[in-house]
Amino acid sequence: DTGVSQDPRHKITKRGQNVTFRCDPISEHNRLYWYRQTLGQGPEFLTYFQNEAQLEKSRLLSDRFSAERPKGSFSTLEIQRTEQGDSAMYLCASSLRGTEDYGYTFGSGTRLTVV
């Protein structure tokens, strides 16, 4: 297992287009998180999955955002009708329940640029 994988690493899209990002967590991790990081800021929590259930969503997650984790494995984050303000790094993290004190494992992120 090579850690948390995110695809694509970079995405440039025109305003108004839809984009989808994928996250493959560490296989035995049942918890998955999405964060957004804008330039010069720390990551901010977007949403949380336990297995396939989406149990928490931040107010940052507008109606244009949707996330899924079918079968409790990989997860996708879709942004519809992208806006320039959506430009950011989108980070995925996973953890195994009870081991978070040893750190959440983050992926390398997807950097989105909306032009």
Next chain:
Amino acid sequence: AQKITQTQPGMFVQEKEAVTLDCTYDTSDPSYGLFWYKQPSSGEMIFLIYQGSYDQQNATEGRYSLNFQKARKSANLVISASQLGDSAMYFCAMRDLLLGQGAQKLVFGQGTRLTINP
């Protein structure tokens, strides 16, 4: 709500010197956990060290140690014998319970960009 403050936007240090990165926090929870992460230019957040609020001793992991001063609500990261590869963004974070879920999210500070000069 949990809050993390990192007041040093940038730090410049000579190679092999020790460096301290500041972090203060605010919480009303009696039990909490503090983390430090490193983010190189590749973007990945790399876990460095964890300190629990009830831990009696300061956490250490190799060249990293956490100077935990509970009364001052500070959790500074100390890197000994800095190396060129330590150049990166460093984030202090605190766990925040997701109510009713038994899980936690991380609340991050704004980060400090550390540059190690040869």
